[in-house]
Amino acid sequence: MLARVAENMYWMARYLERAEDLARLIDVTTHLHLDLPRGSTPSWGTLLTLVGAEESYREKHGTAEDEGRVLRFLLGDKDHPQSLRAAIAAARSNARGFREVFPREAWEDINGLYHFSQEQLKSGLSKRGRHTYLRGIITRVQTVVGRLEGAMNRDEAYYFIELGRQLERADMTTRLIDSSSARLVPQEGSGGARFDDLQWMSVLKSLTGYQMYRLEMQRAIRSESVLAFLFQSSRFPRSVAGALLALRRSLEALDPDASLPRRLPQVLRQVSQLEPEGLAGEKLHALIDELQQGFADIHGQLERRYFRPSRSADPETAS
Amino acid sequence: MTINWGSYAQPGLFDEWVTEKGRLRAGFRQLGKRFSTYSMDALHDRSASLERAIKEQGVTFTVYSEAHGSIDRSWPLDLMPRILRRQEWLTIEAGLAQRVKALNCLIDDLYHDQRCIKDGVLPAFLLENSANFRPQCVGVNPPLGVWAHICGSDLVRHEDGQMYVLEDNLRVPSGVSYMLENRGVMKRTFPELFANFAIEPVDAYPSQLYDTLCALAPHRAQPEVVVLTPGVFNSAYFEHAYLAQQMGCELVEGRDLVVNSQDEVFMLTTRGRARVDVIYRRIDDAFLDPEAFNKDSLLGVPGLMRAWKAGKVALANAPGAGVADDKAVYCFVPDLIRYYLGEAPLLPNVPSYICARKEEREYVLDHIDELVVKPVNESGGYGMLLGPQATPKAREAFRKKIQRNPRNYMAQPMLNLSTVPTFLGQAVEPRHVDLRPFILSGESVQVTTGGLTRVAMRKGSLVVNSSQGGGSKDTWVIDEGGR
Structure with a gap:
């Protein structure tokens, strides 16, 4: 298929996944803050760090990180690509470029998602309407994903969508794990340990992984087992390994004879070999940084291989 | 309440279904009677289901606005079909094929020997001032000698009942997808009419287009x-x-x-x-x-x-084909048919005045309040003056434009376009229509069965462009007598 169309599909899927995960992250953080002990101030700025939007936020709003401002920025800002609104708009504009090869209903669903995200934004910014708004976004993204799953031939188009979705998912899951190292819950005062558990639980819930964790690990919430589950479980589809394995399967289906992008097996090995015991704080954060660099490298390799064929007139002679 | 053809007719209009006395015309009687068996409520229901079908099939067109950028709107399709009698259609079809053959001869000639100019059929000044003549194309021999593979010609019926060719679009004519989608929607809306009347199908077009294009492959x-x-x-x-x-x-x-x-x-x-x-x-x-x-x-x-x-590589349409898509060249098409094909034209042109010629220009300047003046190289109804409706000031401004650059203008009498019954929610009333058939030229010439009918939805309006509030109709070529 056309390289441009493949790239559009890949990015549409990335933005859709990003929108869904952002909605999950914001929803769960909001709930967590409601459980905080009286007297401690929730840090909304951490959310900005997690999605890598700290700098663009500072440029716009300085250092004031109150709930209203941060949420307006993450939900409704048009100008930076990490906002929910911008992600959905970008998914839609990518989808426009290949309407002729895309199930018609899926295009209508994406349009519906886009209009919902714009029209209901005001209610999403209110404390009472937020949860309903975010659930609405998540459900609508899931509808698109389900529609594609059920309607598309397993051909190139489908696999490029899968590549985008799984790579974005691996990346967003590491950001959610990072939230524990970033300390959404301030540690001052008593009860720090208890709130550690609370925080892990909220990370699991944001990935709809709480039940799955219980089923798979059969144990109480403990930092190292949650980390093992979220990084390494090959059964949980939102774990880092789960997403990367799905990515690998799509690549193998897409191009059975080609070698995998060099960085993919490396990153997978790093994930399966990591030692969750004692992994916390700075050490965890550094590991996650490294993984995210790995994802970026994988993206670069996909881009070079599939999306950017040489434009020179005679590539054979142009070297 | 049902459609009452007796009270439908309006004086001063040429309606394609009904005479001025309110009687269904020959060739329209069975279908016309059939339509008057539906109650207004039933038509209303059908219209609602038609609109749902348009939405479900995702038939859209794009409009621009300052505030919202480009927006997709649902394609406007009227419930009532445009009907053409098969007998008349066969003449139109032959006339269009003849016309496009001559136009392709003309384009090829203009980029080679320019015989038509040497022989005095086409005045040299037309070519010298042509905005669409491409010197880059001189001497090129496209496959099969064809330049305009896809042509969309606009036809109008005047109050004398005769179909006239208004213009030929040889660059990138559009609308054929809507002709095809209209038919799909109408079949869903009136399945019983398609079962009981011999309505000729239109859906061969995409495969004919594909074959036409494949035949050009080197x-x-x-x-x-x-x-x-x-x-x-x-x-x-x-x-x-x-x-x-x-x-x-x-x-x-x-x-x-x-x-x-x-x-x-x-x-x-x-x-x-x-x-x-x-x-x-x-x-x-x-x-x-x-x-x-x-x-x-x-x-x-x-x-x-x-x-x-x-x-x-083959390009369709060939670059430079637009040289014949010029409203001043248009005036010579009947002569060119005689010249290249040695045949009498089957479809008449609308009488036209070329402003580049002195006597005709003077006629136009004197009668500007009766005429439609058009720039020769524009399409889509841009830059026109509708003389009878324009203010004296606008007419004066246009006189100046013509005098400054006469080659750029031609004029035609204001046509009283025919009307077709159109559903307006509560009633069926006459509205003005035109017709754009599409003609494919390759190894042979093929014409779509009917074409895209566009309709001006506002009472009395002659503006059929969808960007300016026009709608469309499915076009039925039909041989009455039932099946």
């Missing part, structure tokens, strides 16, 4: 045909995507194509490059190739003209 048995679009923000993008999908072709943009030093064209795919043999281009000449035409164009493909001239 050499290869399994040619790669692509549709070239300016992109998603073009107002006809729906049609580009639709036709690509119907033909099973790739829909490409300029940036998806490269031309190598052997003048071969390739598209950039996820598996490297793939050779392209035929391009159905929906981009104007000026944006086709920045090497040859508009240096600032980002839409085009550098080297495409080279590849075309070398015969390594």
Whole structure:
């Protein structure tokens, strides 16, 4: 298929996944803050760090990180690509470029998602309407994903969508794990340990992984087992390994004879070999940084291989 | 309440279904009676289900507004069909085929010996001042000698009942996808009429188009045909995507194509490059190739003209075909039919005045309040003066424009377009229509059965453009007598 169309599909899927995960992250953080002990101030700025939007936020709003401002920025800002609104708009504009090869209903669903995200934004910014708004976004993204799953031939188009979705998912899951190292819950005062558990639980819930964790690990919430589950479980589809394995399967289906992008097996090995015991704080954060660099490298390799064929007139002679 | 044809008729209009006395015309009686068996409520229900079908099939067109950028709107289709009697249609069909053959002869002649000018059939000044003559095309021999492979001609019926050709669009005519979608929607809306009346099908077009394009391919048995679009923000993008999908072709943009030093064209795919043999281009000449035409164009493909001239790729329509898509050249088409084909024209032109000629210009300047004055190189109804409706000030301004640049204008009498019954929610009333059939030229010439009927939805209005509130109708070529 056309390289441009493949790239559009890949990015549409990335933005859709990003929108869904952002909605999950914001929803769960909001709930967590409601459980905080009286007297401690929730840090909304951490959310900005997690999605890598700290700098663009500072440029716009300085250092004031109150709930209203941060949420307006993450939900409704048009100008930076990490906002929910911008992600959905970008998914839609990518989808426009290949309407002729895309199930018609899926295009209508994406349009519906886009209009919902714009029209209901005001209610999403209110404390009472937020949860309903975010659930609405998540459900609508899931509808698109389900529609594609059920309607598309397993051909190139489908696999490029899968590549985008799984790579974005691996990346967003590491950001959610990072939230524990970033300390959404301030540690001052008593009860720090208890709130550690609370925080892990909220990370699991944001990935709809709480039940799955219980089923798979059969144990109480403990930092190292949650980390093992979220990084390494090959059964949980939102774990880092789960997403990367799905990515690998799509690549193998897409191009059975080609070698995998060099960085993919490396990153997978790093994930399966990591030692969750004692992994916390700075050490965890550094590991996650490294993984995210790995994802970026994988993206670069996909881009070079599939999306950017040489434009020179005679590539054979142009070297 | 049902349609009462007796009270439907309005004096001073030529209605295609009903005479001025309120009687259904011959050839329309059975269908007309059939329509008057539906109650207004039943028509209302059908109209609602028609609109649902349009929405479900995702038939849209794009409009621009300052505030919202480009927006997709549902395509407007009227519940009542436009009907053409088969007998009349056969003449129109033959007339269109004849016309397009002559136009292709003309284009080929203009880029070669210019016999028609030497023989005095076409005045030389028309060519000297033509905005669409491309010197880059001189001497080129496109496959089969055909330049305009896809033509959309606009026909109107005057109050004398006669069909006239209003203009021929030889550049990138659009609308055929709506003709096809209209039929799909109407079949869902009136299945019983399609079962009981001999309505001729229209859906052969995409495969005829594909065959026409394949026949242009230089050499290869399994040619790669692509549709070239300016992109998603073009107002006809729906049609580009639709036709690509119907033909099973790739829909490409300029940036998806490269031309190598052997003048071969390739598209950039996820598996490297793939050779392209035929391009159905929906981009104007000026944006086709920045090497040859508009240096600032980002839409085009550098080297495409080279590849075309070398015969390594076929372009439909050929660059330069627009030279015959000129309202001043239009005036000479009947003469050109006689000249190239040695035949009498089957379809008349609307009487026209060429402002470049002194006597005709003076007539136009004196009678501007009775005439429609058109710039010769515009399409889509832009830059026109409707004399009878214009203010004295606007007329004066137009007189000046004509005097400054007479070659740029032609004029025609204000036509009283025929009307067709149109559903307006509570009633059926006459509204003005035109017709755009599409003509394919390759190894043979094929004409769509009927075409796209456009209708002015406002009472008395003659403006049928969808960007200006016009609607459309399904066009039924029919042989009454039932089945």
